[in-house]
Amino acid sequence: xxxxxxxxxxxxxxxxxxxxxxxxxxxxxxxxxxxxxxxxxxxxxxxxxxxxxxxxxxxxxxxxxxxxxxxxxxxxxxxxxxxxxxxxxxxxxxxxxxxxxxxxxxxxxxxxxxxxxxxxxxxxxxxxxxxxxxxxxxxxxxxxxxxxxxxxxxxxxxxxxxxxxxxxxxxxxxxxxxxxxxxxxxxxxxxxxxxxxxxxxxxxxxxxxxxxxxxxxxxxxxxxxxxxxxxxxxxxxxxxxxxxxxxxxxxxxxxxxxxxxxxxxxxxxxxxxxxxxxxxxxxxxxxxxxxxxxxxxxxxxxxxxxxxxxxxxxxxxxxxxxxxxxxxxx
Amino acid sequence: xxxxxxxxxxxxxxxxxxxxxxxxxxxxxxxxxxxxxxxxxxxxxxxxxxxxxxxxxxxxxxxxxxxxxxxxxxxxxxxxxxxxxxxxxxxxxxxxxxxxxxxxxxxxxxxxxxxxxxxxxxxxxxxxxxxxxxxxxxxxxxxxxxxxxxxxxxxxxxxxxxxxxxxxxxxxxxxxxxxxxxxxxxxxxxxxxxxxxxxxxxxxxxxxxxxxxxxxxxxxxxxxxxxxxxxxxxxxxxxxxxxxxxxxxxxxxxxxxxxxxxxxxxxxxxxxxxxxxxxxxxxxxxxxxxxxxxxxxxxxxxxxxxxxxxxxxxxxxxxxxxxxxx
Ligand SMILES: Cc1ncc(C[n+]2csc(CCOP(=O)(O)OP(=O)(O)O)c2C)c(N)n1
Ligand SMILES: [Mg+2]
Numbered sequence: 312x313x314x315x316x317x318x319x320x321x322x323x324x325x326x327x328x329x330x331x332x333x334x335x336x337x338x339x340x341x342x343x344x345x346x347x348x349x350x351x352x353x354x355x356x357x358x359x360x361x362x363x364x365x366x367x368x369x370x371x372x373x374x375x376x377x378x379x380x381x382x383x384x385x386x387x388x389x390x391x392x393x394x395x396x397x398x399x400x401x402x403x404x405x406x407x408x409x410x411x412x413x414x415x416x417x418x419x420x421x422x423x424x425x426x427x428x429x430x431x432x433x434x435x436x437x438x439x440x441x442x443x444x445x446x447x448x449x450x451x452x453x454x455x456x457x458x459x460x461x462x463x464x465x466x467x468x469x470x471x472x473x474x475x476x477x478x479x480x481x482x483x484x485x486x487x488x489x490x491x492x493x494x495x496x497x498x499x500x501x502x503x504x505x506x507x508x509x510x511x512x513x514x515x516x517x518x519x520x521x522x523x524x525x526x527x528x529x530x531x532x533x534x535x536x537x538x539x540x541x542x543x544x545x546x547x548x549x550x551x552x553x554x555x556x557x558x559x560x561x562x563x564x565x566x567x568x569x570x571x572x573x574x575x576x577x578x579x580x581x582x583x584x585x586x587x588x589x590x591x592x593x594x595x596x597x598x599x600x601x602x603x604x605x606x607x608x609x610x611x612x613x614x615x616x617x618x619x620x621x622x623x624x625x626x627x628x629x630x631x632x633x634x635x636x637x638x639x640x641x
Numbered sequence: 642x643x644x645x646x647x648x649x650x651x652x653x654x655x656x657x658x659x660x661x662x663x664x665x666x667x668x669x670x671x672x673x674x675x676x677x678x679x680x681x682x683x684x685x686x687x688x689x690x691x692x693x694x695x696x697x698x699x700x701x702x703x704x705x706x707x708x709x710x711x712x713x714x715x716x717x718x719x720x721x722x723x724x725x726x727x728x729x730x731x732x733x734x735x736x737x738x739x740x741x742x743x744x745x746x747x748x749x750x751x752x753x754x755x756x757x758x759x760x761x762x763x764x765x766x767x768x769x770x771x772x773x774x775x776x777x778x779x780x781x782x783x784x785x786x787x788x789x790x791x792x793x794x795x796x797x798x799x800x801x802x803x804x805x806x807x808x809x810x811x812x813x814x815x816x817x818x819x820x821x822x823x824x825x826x827x828x829x830x831x832x833x834x835x836x837x838x839x840x841x842x843x844x845x846x847x848x849x850x851x852x853x854x855x856x857x858x859x860x861x862x863x864x865x866x867x868x869x870x871x872x873x874x875x876x877x878x879x880x881x882x883x884x885x886x887x888x889x890x891x892x893x894x895x896x897x898x899x900x901x902x903x904x905x906x907x908x909x910x911x912x913x914x915x916x917x918x919x920x921x922x923x924x925x926x927x928x929x930x931x932x933x934x935x936x937x938x939x940x941x942x943x944x945x946x947x948x949x950x951x952x953x954x955x956x957x958x959x960x961x962x963x964x965x966x967x
Contacts, residue, residue, distance in 0.1 A: 350943040351767035402943045413943050415767045429769055430727060431699050464698035465730065492699055493723075494675035500698035566674055625949045628942040 358555030365528025432465025461492020522550030669721030705731035726769030740783030763816030929967035
């Protein structure tokens with residue numbers, strides 16, 4: 312589908328970000344089974360890195376993103392600081408949410424990531440509100456909301472699409488269709504087999520893209536984001552991809568056909584994009600090696616930062632309930 | 642009798658009720674093929690097929706509404722919310738319809754459904770996976786709210802809930818799912834909904850609790866007996882609504898001192914209602930203010946602080962001692 316290849320610098324940057332996101336999450340996968348290393352479960356976006364980098368590439372710093380439980384890649388691609396993100400995932404006081412949220416409710420105001428919610432389907436209606444505010448204030452910015460194929464079955468997502476469409480809001484819906492919602496396959500929860508088809512029912516453009524190809528994601532995202540930015544209303548992009556490590560690190564994937572998994576592993580976007588860019592002469596093999604080394608180093612630093620940070624004080628749990636805590640300031 | 646975990650005991654209740662009554666249906670997210678996040682519904686699909694054990698899409702409002710419709714038309718759905726923290730999309734169906742249809746139809750229709758959900762902290766989970774919001778449901782007239790505390794009473798109460806002609810919200814303390822085993826009879830057993838029980842007899846002070854917190858209370862009671870020679874009576878509510886205020890009021894009249902313990906946030910929690918009933922029914926017998934040992938009015942924190950949030954053995958002991966010292 313890709314017509315014009317993006318600029319070589321952009322492509323190198325996307326590859327480097329994908330390598331970094333993978334390294335970051337691989338480290339979380341290593342830490343997850345270790346006792347007390349990370350609070351709660353770890354839900355990783357391994358295999359979906361191309362969607363994160365391709366969607367973020369055409370966005371400006373004033374644009375807003377709202378994401379879901381599988382958010383690490385989105386936030387890193389958006390430019391969130393890996394150290395404070397890692398510290399948060401470790402529940403430390405130096406984390407982006409001072410150790411109050413852990414992995415599932417990361418909020419990074421510095422990169423306009425207004426909200427992450429683990430409540431499936433919760434994000435899209437709020438994204439409608441943010442997009443309305445942008446339109447009302449006559450900003451040039453748009454809102455991008457990420458949700459899964461499973462989330463597309465929640466009523467709230469349908470409501471959000473309709474609201475955004477009737478009010479012609481600058482909202483880009485990005486459905487990451489990773490073929491699974493928990494242990495349920497796409498075919499089991501969706502009668503028509505794709506989510507993009509719904510767009511026409513709401514009167515907005517809908518586009519299905521290969522979510523493992525960052526060039527294709529980037530091109531579609533630029534077009535659709537442009538559509539939203541020009542005041543022509545919302546748009547829906549469905550990025551078809553795959554969840555390579557199961558729902559979460561606890562998931563044994565006993566319900567997944569090993570052949571299907573192997574097929575998708577062969578299409579691993581981090582490796583295939585590296586090969587592609589090498590073949591096209593955009594990067595050299597040594598470039599990739601140095602990207603990997605650099606990524607490893609930054610992840611080491613982030614982990615060291617997190618591990619050397621304190622946990623929040625018990626009293627901090629009582630803060631930020633209302634504008635002033637009824638228990639006073641500790 | 643086999644020794645079972647709470648997970649196995651609940652599974653047994655579902656198996657047997659499905660066998661007995663072909664109107665009993667199980668539905669929810671990943672309850673079928675996968676057997677549920679906590680494996681509570683394991684093997685049900687193999688045994689009863691996908692028509693009666695339905696894997697639904699992510700659609701809590703739909704799951705609840707669909708269950709109401711089935712119940713109105715003669716079936717007995719047992720639907721699952723994957724975690725109680727994800728049940729709020731379902732709330733309007735429960736509040737506006739499940740709870741009201743008996744009244745609205747002047748008794749011509751009723752809604753014999755059960756909504757099961759794992760709830761509560763103590764398993765080192767993240768936000769929305771640890772909360773204890775039974776008060777939302779208990780505050781809704783027309784819904785029954787049941788919380789078991791052991792494998793055996795979980796099984797018996799779930800059987801009663803399935804057979805109950807009204808909608809029952811059945812909260813399963815996930816911290817107890819595999820915490821210990823108990824003898825559970827193979828033969829059918831029920832327990833009346835709306836009745837609490839004396840979990841431990843004592844004459845000096847009454848502690849009222851339920852769910853996972855009950856076990857902290859029991860441990861605290863043992864320690865108080867050892868360390869202070871105090872005899873603590875423990876009441877296990879089992880049903881939050883409709884609330885059995887007879888048993889604990891009677892106990893309070895004997896001991897004159899009462900502590901209520903739950904992990905839900907303090908304000909407007911079940912403890913507040915229990916104390917209101919005590920004041921109404923046993924005020925003149927009380928020798929000390931009734932104390933609450935509860936969670937805080939905040940979102941339950943991550944694991945490093947979770948134990949500070951939960952009313953553990955020490956906080957219960959302290960609450961009892963303060964009540965006795967008054
Ligand atoms: C309202 C709600 N219901 C159930 C859950 C439990 N849950 C968390 S993620 C998930 C699967 C979501 O699937 P999808 O939207 O496709 O996103 P993916 O996990 O595949 O990225 C489920 C069932 C939840 N978090 N929120
Ligand atoms: Mg999915």
